[in-house]
Amino acid sequence: MxxxxxxxxxxxxxxxxxxxxxxxxxxxxxxxxxxxxxxxxxxxxxxxxxxxxxxxxxxxxxxxxxxxxxxxxxxxxxxxxxxxxxxxxxxxxxxxxxxxxxxxxxxxxxxxxxxxxxxxxxxxxxxxxxxxxxxxxxxxxxxxxxxxxxxxxxxxxxxxxxxxxxxxxxxxxxxxxxxxxxxxxxxPDVLLQHEETKDFFWTQTKNALIELIYALYASDTLSHGKIGIRKISMVFQILFRISLNDIHNSFHRMKTRAGSRTLFLDQLKYDLEEYMDKEEKL
Known part of the structure; x- marks a missing residue:
């Protein structure tokens, strides 16, 4: 065919x-x-x-x-x-x-x-x-x-x-x-708040979460890249009980940031390496 x-x-x-x-x-x-x-x-x-x-x-x-x-x-x-x-x-x-x-x-x-x-x-x-x-x-x-x-x-x-x-x-x-x-x-019928996850929530900014979502999407990390950005977004909104309104416009604002366009991912890398260094000293 x-x-x-x-x-x-x-x-x-x-x-x-x-x-x-x-x-x-x-x-x-x-x-x-x-x-x-x-x-x-x-x-x-x-x-x-x-x-x-x-x-x-x-x-x-x-x-x-x-x-x-x-x-x-x-x-x-x-x-x-x-x-x-x-x-x-x-x-x-x-x-x-x-x-x-x-x-x-x-x-x-x-x-x-x-x-x-x-x-x-x-x-x-x-x-x-x-x-x-x-x-x-x-x-x-x-x-x-x-x-x-x-x-x-x-x-x-x-x-x-x-x-x-x-x-x-x-x-x-x-x-x-x-x-x-x-x-x-x-x-509420979609974004259910389960009792066992009531103490599990996002404590960084919404832009940080959007940055993470787009990074996972761009790298084909989830389902071999076969699911769209909005479905990934929905999963994270359910998981963290957070509302992300227009992630698309937020992402485009990130692209025009002065300095680093990946502030949260840069910080994640720094924090993980610092944690690894601490573990080695124990």
Whole structure:
């Protein structure tokens, strides 16, 4: 296959890293990723329409794995761009309430259209017995009571259910994004405060934590670099019960610091070496 899943994922991650380092705001990053993914999807579509598939297995793999990963990210970045460009400018209650409402809307959509569907259960269970029906062209069945969107898709480049998987992928990404925007008080069902970790909290500055998060992300230290900066951020917010609002802008401010741009990491290195020296003297 000309566009294997591993190559597509690596290509998208490379572009995400590039724009994360170059753009001045998450709005700009989301916009440029939307344009990039739209062009990528268009290129892949041209290739598929021109070359087709070698067999059913390749076709199923494309519509179950490859296309949904591109389209899912495209839906996600486009949604984030719309959310960011419409949100209140301040970081007060109005700002937090806006993101709380977005999260509620996402949960309502999930409850109404996703979690109770037969296809969602099929996909989540990892089944493959109906893959040929769901992920090969020309099998759309109107008797299933499908969403009206099905009549607008290009039936030469969609089985309809590839779009359903893309929506699942997008919704999970949007959920992670929204939870990083909310403080623990605004989103207690996600940022749980466990009894056994109540005395475990971050005592350095928020900028220091953001510096550490970006260092772990840039070095591919976590999950071989396969998870995004905002998911890493969410994990640290949960772990330390701390709210990091716009880590992207904070990071870009770090890049223009006078003197060292890695103050916290420099201090960590100094403290560790000093501790090692003390240990040697004992």
């Amino acid at each position: 000309k566009h294997p899943l591993s190559n597509i994922v690596a290509e998208i991650q490379k572009q995400e890293r590039k724009l994360s380092a170059e753009t001045s705001s998450f709005i700009d990053e989301a916009y440029q990723m939307t344009v990039y993914l739209q062009e990528l999807l268009s290129t892949v579509k041209e290739d598929i329409l021109k070359e087709g598939f070698s067999d059913k297995n390749e076709e199923i793999h494309f519509f179950k794995q490859v296309k949904p990963n591109i389209l899912g990210k495209l839906i996600y970045y486009n949604k984030v761009f719309r959310i960011e460009t419409a949100c209140p400018a301040d970081n007060g209650n109005l700002h937090q309430n806006y993101f709380s409402l977005q999260l509620c809307n996402l949960k309502d959509e999930y409850t109404e259209h996703v979690c109770n569907s037969d296809f969602y259960r099929y996909y989540r269970s990892g089944r493959t017995d109906r893959d040929e029906q769901y992920f090969t062209l020309g099998n759309i069945n109107c008797y299933d009571g499908l969403n009206s969107f099905v009549f607008e898709i290009d039936t030469k480049f969609s089985t309809y259910f590839d779009y359903k998987i893309a929506k699942i992928i997008a919704n999970e990404l949007i959920y992670n994004y929204l939870t990083t925007k909310l403080s623990p008080e605004q989103n």
